[in-house]
Amino acid sequence: MNCFQQLAQALEYGPAVLATVTSVRGSVPREVGAKLVVDSAGQAFGTIGGGAGEAKVLRQAKEVLQTGQKQFVDLDLSGLPQRQTQGVCGGHMRVWLERWQGDAAKALAQTVLQRLQTERSLTLVTPLEQGKGPYLVENAVQIDPAIAFVETLHPAPTLLIVGAGHVGIQLAQVAHLIGFQIAVQDDRPEWANIDYYPQASQILAEPLDRAIASLAQHQNLYAALVTRGYTYDLEALQLLLQRPSPCRYIGMIGSEKRVRQVYGAIAQAGITNEQLAGIYAPIGLDIGALTPAEIAVSIGAELIMVQRGGTGRSLSERLRRALVH
Structure with a gap:
């Protein structure tokens, strides 16, 4: 585009x-x-x-x-x-x-x-x-x-960023650079606004259920849950997994402990292990990311991997092994 x-x-x-x-x-x-x-x-x-x-x-x-x-x-x-x-x-x-x-x-x-x-x-x-x-x-x-x-x-894929905090701000920049249209959801307009997200084509400063319903026609939707708490993750997962048109990617930020806590809670809502197995959580590739900008890069790399069918392995791995052996 x-x-x-x-x-x-x-x-x-x-x-x-x-x-x-x-x-x-x-x-x-x-x-x-x-x-x-x-x-x-x-x-x-x-x-x-x-x-x-x-x-x-x-x-x-x-x-x-x-x-x-x-x-x-x-x-x-x-x-x-x-x-x-x-x-x-x-x-x-x-x-x-x-x-x-x-x-x-x-x-x-x-x-x-x-x-x-x-x-x-x-x-x-x-x-x-x-x-x-x-x-x-x-x-x-x-x-x-x-x-x-x-x-x-084909239209550019849309990345829905759920949670307009520090990681979301950096992720919007990275995702825009790699060709995604950006939609941002957060019920706090002091965070979800054009000043923080100039790249966004949609800023959804409203409850999550209304925001996801407004994206019902998007056939090529990716979602990154970078919220301020696991209760928001839980709501987002329930809504996203029930979409008539499945998301191409759902990633969720957090430690393994937080992820397991969310999975344990959502299983009670009838979500199957097969559905949970398709979620990328903890989100991103393992590059040792710590800062919001680094985490955004790791998420961006995972988005490309899913979109293009990559492996996430280092491109130099095979050649380096050959040199050693």
């Missing part, structure tokens, strides 16, 4: 080029669908991986900005000495450069934004033929990849 916000803003001042990763092979820095925008002044927003590969894309994008001749840019990241490569990651990327301009492009960018902001996915078709521009279709379609690039765009 941030990319299309930047694109919509750029189009107010002239044409812009949208660079999109359309295929990858091997080890590469970004995934299919990763994007960057180059505005009419040649300024770039976003990234498709950085380094020499991105520099090559930026050079070509500035040409496309002038000529309008949309094109592929192939990036060789194999690092093989006999080739002119743009990196040593070990793989290959293909990037499509499309110039957006005029009223039709502005309207399309705004439509994409509006749908994503209202929690709706959409399918964008980008024809590869010169003279044909991108368009939306209502449902995913099968089109020959030699004719068009088809991608389904």
Whole structure:
């Protein structure tokens, strides 16, 4: 969504080029669908991986900005000495450069934004033929990849922060940086306010049951319980576990003793062990975090792990073991 916000803003001042990763092979820095925008002044927003590969894309994008001749840019990241490569990651990327301009492009960018902001996915078709521009279709379609690039765009996930204290303030900053929309709930307006949470799209300074009911339509909801007491955790868990659309993630702050106390109390409400096993508590990855900012980073890392399907292991672990043995 941030990319299309930047694109919509750029189009107010002239044409812009949208660079999109359309295929990858091997080890590469970004995934299919990763994007960057180059505005009419040649300024770039976003990234498709950085380094020499991105520099090559930026050079070509500035040409496309002038000529309008949309094109592929192939990036060789194999690092093989006999080739002119743009990196040593070990793989290959293909990037499509499309110039957006005029009223039709502005309207399309705004439509994409509006749908994503209202929690709706959409399918964008980008024809590869010169003279044909991108368009939306209502449902995913099968089109020959030699004719068009088809991608389904999903709204950014929403992180509900329950408890607007010191950890919540830091977590909102971290979660915003990693692409989450932020909703904050606390019945204390002196804590749950725009001054403490400028990143939040929703500030719910109201009872928890009303706040969670207002998020009933969110299909991609993550929740972090960083409250001031286990009674608030207990209420939040009961409400979140009863949502018709299950949360993608529920994490709860606290020591193991506090977590067990909550689990013991909530079991009496008919919550099963299988449901409790899906909760991340104590919240976050074990990085030795102590301060609110460090705890927020550990929670942010766990959110990424769940969203992307990671393991949480150190990336250097295998190589370090190989060096020792």
